[in-house]
Amino acid sequence: MIRKLLFIRKFKTGDWLIITLTSFLIVLSMFMWWDLPDGKYIEIEKGQSTLGTYSINQDRIILVDGQIGQSQIEIKNGKARIKKSPCRKQYCVHQGWVNKKNQMVVCLPNYVSLFIIGDKKNYDSINY
Amino acid sequence: MTQSIIKISKSDHMIAKLSAIAVALAIIDFFIPSPIPGVKPGIANIIILFTIYKYDFITGVWVSLLRVLVASMILGTFLGPTFFLSLMGAVMSLLSMYFLKDINKAFMSVIGLSVVSSSAHVLGQFLVVRLWIIPHDGILYLLPLFLLSSLIFGVVNGLIVENLLARKLNG
Structure with a gap:
């Protein structure tokens, strides 16, 4: 058992140095890129058309008539979610709250999607 | 029949043999299932380091670049985006090895070199992805995960090379 653990001895000072440096790089990149900026507005789309842009700081419930029924979108405490949806699988409801810039919730069966945007809209390609 | 002008030296044969092993490992690597697409153990690097x-x-x-070329032809990704990712990764890891290969062996073993080269591979690929394939900052969200996997597999590959070098191999 102890003989098996002897491979630790093969690590020299420089190896430990490099492992430490790489770990530092990993932590640094986590701090740099895992902290996405919060969004400012939410934009609701039905199919290809934009239904409206709402501030994320104003609590409200928006009702959207989609392709197969009515979706309920809730904005609360700087976050947004699809609260109720007529779709069968309820993926959009289970995704829960979103508040980071460029996040989105999409309900494909109902053609309803909501995007979190910062100061301006970043384009992405989405087509029904 | 005209005589072949190109003289095939012993080292050419050696490069061919080593490249063949590297290509085989790269193809095994390709078929290893992974939870995140793109996170791979990079076992072909074992042969390059060796x-x-x-x-x-x-x-x-030679072995590294031949591996990229031949493996991409076999897997059918030649000149596609995957090929350039693989090429950039190989070039970056070779560059990092070039700068670190002359460090005293008593100070740093092949494990360190393995970790550095696999990290350089990941960084090179992210450079290509960010600048060319998916020009969006969102892709950098994955960088810590890829770096972590490069650290883990770098250590494992380094230990394998260490064991290979300690053995007497014939041929």
Whole structure:
């Protein structure tokens, strides 16, 4: 058992140095890129058309008539979610709250999607 | 029949043999299932590191670039985006090895070199992805995960090379 653990001895000072440096790089990149900026507005789309842009700081419930029924979108405490949806699988409801810039919730069966945007809209390609 | 002008030296045969092993490992690598697409153990790097330590750096460059070329032809990704990702990764890891290969062996073993080269591979690929394939900052969200996997597999591959070098291999 102890003989098996002897491979630790093969690590020299420089190896430990490099492992430490790489770990530092990993932590640094986590701090740099895992902290996405919060969004400012939410934009609701039905199919290809934009239904409206709402501030994320104003609590409200928006009702959207989609392709197969009515979706309920809730904005609360700087976050947004699809609260109720007529779709069968309820993926959009289970995704829960979103508040980071460029996040989105999409309900494909109902053609309803909501995007979190910062100061301006970043384009992405989405087509029904 | 005209005589072949190109003289095939012993080292050419050696490069061919080593490249063949590297290509085989790269293809095994391709078929290993992974939870995140793109996170791979990079076992072909074992042969590159082994070559650089056992023979010399130029041989390692040959083996590495031949591996990228031949593996991409076999897997059908030649000149596609995957090919350029693989090429950039190989070039970056070779560059990092070039700068670190002459460090005293008593100070740093092949494990360190393995970790550095696999990290350089990941960084090179992210450079290509960010600048060309998916020009969006969102892709950098994955960088810590890829770096972590490069650290883990770098250590494992380094230990394998260490064991390979300690053995007497014939042929």
